[in-house]
Amino acid sequence: MDKAVNRTLAGVVVPDTPVVDATIDHARHHCEPYLFNHVVRSWLFAVRLGQPQAIDHDAEVLAVGTLLHDITLNESFAGPRRFEVEGADLARCFAIAHGFDTHRAQLIWDSVALNSTPSIGLYKESEVALCTAGICLDVIGLQYNAIPSGEIALIVDNFPRLDMKRRMSSCLCHIARTTPETTYDNFVRDFGERFVANYKAPSTVDFVSLAPFAE
Template sequence: MDKPAHRTLAGVVVPDTPIVDAAIEHARQHCAPYLFNHVVRSWLFAARLGQLQNVVHDEEVLAVGTLLHDITLNESFAGPRRFEVEGADLARHFAAERGFDRRRAQLIWDSVALNSTPSIALYKESEVALATAGICFDVIGLQYDVIPAAEVSRIVAEFPRMQIKRQFRRCFCHIASTRPETSYDNFIRDFGERFVEGYSAPSVVDLVDAAPFAE
């Protein structure tokens, strides 16, 4: 694979290719402003983590997977599957339509589908692991000390957080209240249990006990 052209965005060297530009625009069109800033910051943090830790990876796959990881995270989400899986299908289709082969498109699917499951994603291929690391960096501060503070400040200054904690809570609680069946095995369950009146998730203990076998 030819090495892509590069440019600098918020002080971070990133690939400058048509599909990356298309992914940025696609995210801009499908994400609320606060969420668009989040996916761009996540991408920049992911790219910088890869550079600082000398992680060999496909820069375009990392860009597309991270930029599109939240295209279904909004208050109009209607399922039927959890938002990460719905988004992963759309992101994979986006990449395949623009010429990515099956393997690269599948890496994007994994990056999106597993973006909120770091206990798995951080141990997958470098592109998936870096995407997850960048997202977790922006959401919960994972590996916060790896990137120099001045670089973090520049990225946040160019792509402000826009009250993301409050915005996330509202969005997650909306999904927990309107599509609870998509939340039982992911982090949205935590928001439902703490903030949504009447929210009740089934216990895996009950599911195992109720399995249709004698023992």
């Protein structure tokens, strides 16, 4: 990690290093404004959630993983794998290009790939768990009461939501409509089943019963 230098962003103390600045610029370039604000809020929430318990973590890994977790969530996404995995590969390449070693880059890959799977991500390494927690707070309000309401309001004031619920739902429906095969085993399936005409996911029950074995 670069020499530890911090700054305050929307009331939260975060690392101020060249790689963090480069990541913010990269996220701003690849994300629509509402999505850019979402990834920054998620990062700030992740950092803030780790402070009460003084959770030991690599601050740059947390920044890169959280800021880049949605770079493939858009209406031009075309697969062939689920958007989190495609994004994880891009984030890992970014990290390696900026001097991260294999271990740190893999933590970033895990953070991005598992960002919408809290039943796993919250139990991984601290960087992955905090990334997952920050994202879940911003998307579904998980641990909303763990941060004082005034601090949340300051973060949202600095990085407004910009109609996020509707716009994110539109992106997820687009993925379910255009690349349904990437959604059958993840949360995008819920959007397909509720909002996309003729969307039908196969059942895991059928996969098990039709496996090519006698028993």
